[in-house]
Amino acid sequence: MFKVVWKSFKYNRKNFLSFFMSEILSVAVIFMLIYIQEALSQVPGIKTEALQFAYQSELRKQLRIIIPCIILIMILVTGYSVKAYINTRIWDYKLFQLLGIRKKNLKVMIGLEYVISGMLACGFGILFGLIGTKIIKEILHTRINARFVKGISMSRVYLVLILSCLIMTIGVYITLQILLDTRTNLGDKIFKIKESRIHSMISVIYFIVGILVISSGYLLVNNDPMMAYMTLICILTGLIILMIFGTGFFMEKFSESKYYKKHILAWNDCYCYIKKHGFRMLMQILLGIILIFNTFLMLRGTIHDRYMPNDFVCIGNSKETTAVNTVVTARFNGLTKQFPFLWFNEMGGDSWVAISLSDYNKIYNKNESLNKNEIIRIWRKEGSRKSDLSDKQHRKIKSIALGKCGNMDEEGLEYKYNFQIKKEQIKEMIGFSMTGLVIIPDNIFTQAEKESDYKKMFMIINVPKKNLTVSTRYIEEKLQQGKLDEAFCKLTIQGIDKKENVLNQMVVILVAIIILIFTMFITWLMLQNDQEHLKRKYQIGAILGVKRKEGHLSVVKEISRDMCWPLLIVVVISGMFCGVFIKSYYYGTMEIVLIQKEVAMLGWILCIYGIIFMIFIIFSTRRIWKEISKIWGDKN
Structure with missing residues (x-):
């Protein structure tokens, strides 16, 4: 059997090459994507607990989705190419049957042909992938630096690539067996099995369902843009239902129409x-x-x-932040704002930076006043809308916890404070993806600070541009030494x-x-x-x-x-x-x-x-x- 398979493969090698270019290119692209994924591991993240959700790499998440999707798409496309190729060789396969080869053995023979070609395609794909990674290395060397490129581990890249190739080969083989199954259209052509039809009324129902699923996707993204990927799934699912099951009735009606006949x-x-x-x-x-x-x-x-x-934005104990403040001011000519703060935690929502009214007026040269349980909120510019501020002058917010950050640890937090918003605006006061600033009355701030036993200082630093690099090294050194709890450095984040x-x-x-x-x-x-x-x-x-x-x-x-x-x-x-x-x-x-x-x-x-x-x-x-x-x- 193997000799027959090998001769058949050699006889049709040109067709195999053309029909399996999709697999060759898939392996090459997956090779390069895995290399990029490994390169991404060389990008250091921001060490933060309070804002960990805001500094998670979206690209890492996307690659975990993209690579399996490319493998799946490759299997489907290869399955389509296999189907198209087998259609050109149906008479060969029927001849094999006439020569006495059983249907079961015929399936094995066809499967072996494609396993051999798949292995060769993987080999060529790896070769093209190596060339592609060389180009990527040069680009990374030029646009980032040589040290970054040297840190990429090729051994892990090869390991993941081999596993991906195995998955692709197995997937193509399974897809081939499904195509050769007597329940498929292709099986019908080889083994003469009758094809069933969908009833016309059911086709109309499928059409309506497909339209509704697509419409629900648009409604999802219209209400919440963060549901974009779910919207994509809805649109694709709706199109599949509509085109596979929902168009037959309308196509038949169209073929019976006067316009069509004319x-x-x-x-x-x-x-x-x-x-x-x-x-x-x-x-x-x-x-x-x-x-x-x-x-x-x-x-x-x-x-x-x-x-x-x-x-810079730094968080730490009063003693340490004061020491940092002194050095930054004296050595780097920095301008600083330092004040005690609490985290303003909404139940199931965001955590804001809370400052007392007196500190806010003093530091920002304001003359605001607050009655009991009144607050002022200043939203960050990123992602905030003016519609968020409409008709909120007298809105009450309930179940607020003051103290440590709820994003880090909610244990021990008491959501017992209720406030009324006096005024709010959109202005980037802090930056670094922090939700914003909340000004609360002095008496509530003092009470919450005492009850929560959270005594931390919030420090905002700005230095001359010429001193930004050296001051960044100093702040990051203090963070590594544990002198600061959190430190957000503009230069570091821009580099990442x-x-x-x-x-x-x-x-x-x-x-x-x-x-x-x-x-x-x-x-x-x-x-x-x-x-x-x-x-x-x-x-x-x-x-x-x-x-x-x-x-x-x-x-x-x-x-x-x-x-x-x-x-x-x-x-x-x-x-x-x-x-x-x-x-x-x-x-x-x-x-x-x-x-x-x-x-x-x-x-x-x-x-x-x-x-x-x-x-x-x-x-x-x-x-x-x-x-x-x-x-x-x-x-x-």
Whole structure:
């Protein structure tokens, strides 16, 4: 059996190479993504307990999702390519059956063919991946530094890569066995099993359910932009339900309509195309939406700088912060603001920095006054909306705990304080992703400080730009020595953000490239499979007197029409989703510049995607026409 498999593989090696380019590219891209993930481990995080949630790396979370998704997409695309390839060899497999090979053994033979080709594809993929990692190393060396590149452990990269290749190979084999199962369409073609249909009324119900699921996704992101990934799942799920189960009834009704019968020559091919290539169109649409969605959400994080109006924010005991204050003032010509503070913890909500009224008036040269249980809240600029402040002059807030930070440890906190908001505004007083500043009456501050036994100082430091580097080293040294409980350094955070942005951009480029290639790959497979059908059709046309020029226009129109529908759906759905996200995220804010940046970025993403795909359509049409034009012979 192995000799038969090997001869079959050698005989069809060119076809295997073309049909398994998706797996080769997947392995190469996953290799590079794993390398970037390992490089990300070299980016030090901010050591903080109070604001740990605000400084968690989003890229780390995204990579944990992206790499398995790429593997899954690769398995599906490879499954599609396997299906397309087997369709070209159905007569070979039937011949094997006539020669006495059993169905069970035939499945094993086909499986072995693809396991061998899969192993070779992994080998070529690793080779291309090595070349890609060399390029990434040079980019990281240029944009970050050589020390950063040297710290990346290649042994861990290879270990994760081998595991990923095993998962991909097993996944492709399982997918192949599913495709060869007698319950699938492909099994029907080989083993002659009848295909079932969905009842028309059930098809209508599926269509309505698909529309409702897609609509629920848009409602989710409109109400809460943080639900963006859940929205994507809803949109993709709705499209799958709608296109696989919900369009049959409408397609049949359309084929029975007077308009269809009147224009049957123009619409019959389109109707048959959609019926035949519905799965390919669905994959193209899903991959396009994922591409635009992922690119937009990942890139938008790299065009916004973190709000940091101060150079340092430190938390510690009175004695230590006073010592740091003295050194910063004397040695680095720093300007400091230092005051006792408490954490203002909302039950199940954010933790604010609370300052007494007298300290606030003294430090910020204000003349505010508060009655009993009144407070003033100053929201951070990042993520705050003017709508948050509407009709809140007399709003009461209940169940507030004053003392230690609830983000670190809620044990022992008593949510017993109730306040009434006198005034609030949006202004970046602190920065570093802290929620904001709350001014509370002196008597409540003193009482809460005593009851909670939380006696810490909050220090804001600004130094001349020329002294920023040396002062950062000094503050971080004090933090490592345990002299400070928390320290947020502007220069350090900017360096971390820069490294993550570089890696983020690389991930976006790699994911965009592989998804674009996947999309074009399955489209090209479809065109290759339809080439013989098109040849036969235009041969009949040539016999009936269709001229070369008319044939060329017809081919261009037919292929472009069939391939542009999915492109249009992708652009519309993705553009609507990202537009709703921007509207929801910035609703009630005055961040006009940021809104313009994101809208412009979305426009560029949609345009680039559309242009690339249109170029691919033009190229594909020319290649197909080159073969079909042989029907007419010479150009004269």
